[in-house]
Amino acid sequence: MTPLRPSQDQPGRFCLGCGYLLTISKGEGTCSECGREFDARNPRSTGRRSSTFRYRRLINRIFKGSLVLALLVFIADFAIAFMGGNAILAFLITFFSTPVLIILPTTALIPSLDVRLRTRLAGLLLPILVVSIAWPSNTRLPFDNPVWYWPFDLSFALHQSAIESFAARIRAGEIVETTPRIGVLNFFDHTFAEDNLGLQLTGGGWGGVHLVQTVPGCRMIWWNTNWEKDLGNGWFLVEQD
Numbered sequence: 001m002t003p004l005r006p007s008q009d010q011p012g013r014f015c016l017g018c019g020y021l022l023t024i025s026k027g028e029g030t031c032s033e034c035g036r037e038f039d040a041r042n043p044r045s046t047g048r049r050s051s052t053f054r055y056r057r058l059i060n061r062i063f064k065g066s067l068v069l070a071l072l073v074f075i076a077d078f079a080i081a082f083m084g085g086n087a088i089l090a091f092l093i094t095f096f097s098t099p100v101l102i103i104l105p106t107t108a109l110i111p112s113l114d115v116r117l118r119t120r121l122a123g124l125l126l127p128i129l130v131v132s133i134a135w136p137s138n139t140r141l142p143f144d145n146p147v148w149y150w151p152f153d154l155s156f157a158l159h160q161s162a163i164e165s166f167a168a169r170i171r172a173g174e175i176v177e178t179t180p181r182i183g184v185l186n187f188f189d190h191t192f193a194e195d196n197l198g199l200q201l202t203g204g205g206w207g208g209v210h211l212v213q214t215v216p217g218c219r220m221i222w223w224n225t226n227w228e229k230d231l232g233n234g235w236f237l238v239e240q241d
Contacts, residue, residue, distance in 0.1 A: 015031040015034060018031065018034040055112075056112055056113075056114055059107055059110055059112065059113055060113065060114050060115065062103065062107055063104070063107040063108060063113055063115065063123060064115075066100050066103045066104040066107065066123075067104060067119070067122065067123055067126070069097065069100045070097070070100055070101060070104050070123075070126045070127060070130060071126065073093055073094060073097045073100070073101075073130055074126060074129055074130050074133075076090070076093055077090040077093060077094060077130055077133040077134050077151075078133060078151045080093075081133055081149045081150070081151035081152045081155075082151040082152060082154065082155045082184060083155070083184050083185065083186075083201075084152055084155065084185055084201040084202070084209055084211065084237065085201070085202060085209070086202050086203075086208075086209055086239070087134070087136070087149055087209075087227065087239065088239075090133060090134040090149075091134045091135075091136065093134070094130055094131065094133075094134035094135075095134075097130070101127040101130060101131070102127075104123050104126065104127055105123060105124050105127055107123070108120050108121075108123030108124050109124075132148070132150060133148070133149060133150065133151060134148075134149075135148060136148060136227065148229070149229055149237070152229070152231075152237055153231065155183070155184065155185065156211075156231050156235070156237075158183060159182050159183045159184075159185055160235075162182045162183070163182055163185070163199070163211070164213075166180060166182060166187075166199075167197055167199070167213050170190055170197060171197065185201065185211075186201070187199045187200060187201060187211075188200060188201075193212075193220070193221075193222050193223050194218065194219070194220070195215045195218065196212055196213065196214045196215060196218055196220075196221065196222065197212065197213045198210040198211070198212045198213075198222060198238075199211045199212075199213075203240070207239075207240050207241055208239070208240060209237065209238070209239050209240075210222060210237075210238050210239075210240060211235065211236075211237055212235065212236045212237075212238055213234060213235055214234045214235075214236065215234070216234070221236050221238060222236070222238045222240060223240055224240055224241045225238045225239060225240055225241070226239045226240075226241050227239050
């Protein structure tokens with residue numbers, strides 16, 4: 001099909017959807033090639049070059065691809081944290097996804113990005129949510145992360161009454177050896193550090209992630225920990241080295 005010739009009002013304007021040369025009137029119009037709408041009163045609705053649509057299409061593909069990858073990283077980090085998994089695994093997933101987490105908000109800020117506002121906002125907020133889960137709280141960097149590993153706070157709040165009941169039965173001597181599953185949390189061992197009770201979520205005979213119930217006035221939380229997360233009411237999530 002031979003491209004339509006532009007009018008004298010606004011010569012050389014091209015469709016942002018396919019790069020087709022448009023006939024520009026003084027009002028709204030539609031590209032006869034791909035059907036994309038444009039507004040002659042809004043220069044941003046058309047392109048000055050036929051190659052503009054290729055640039056926009058490339059930016060859109062990079063943004064959408066980064067958005068999907070970042071969403072998968074968020075789901076993985078959320079699932080690991082929610083089930084009390086190893087925080088190092090979530091950190092490594094996020095660390096190796098750093099290029100995606102940088103590209104996504106960068107492309108979201110490009111004005112010519114052809115997406116809805118809520119999709120653009122998702123591209124800006126998703127990296128923040130990912131980092132809020134996986135960025136350790138006990139770093140030596142200038143800022144701290146007070147909400148680190150926050151999905152486990154949600155999980156613990158949902159299961160707290162059942163966990164406290166289970167812990168009370170252990171302390172009363174009713175439970176000696178068991179591997180219970182409470183909701184999504186799977187405890188495969190328990191032990192005591194002085195009077196503090198540790199319910200083991202991951203790891204081997206000694207190391208791993210433990211959900212610890214402390215007693216008032218305790219001298220320590222747990223043995224040889226890499227990190228400790230305060231859950232409130234004397235409960236801590238810790239990783240034993």
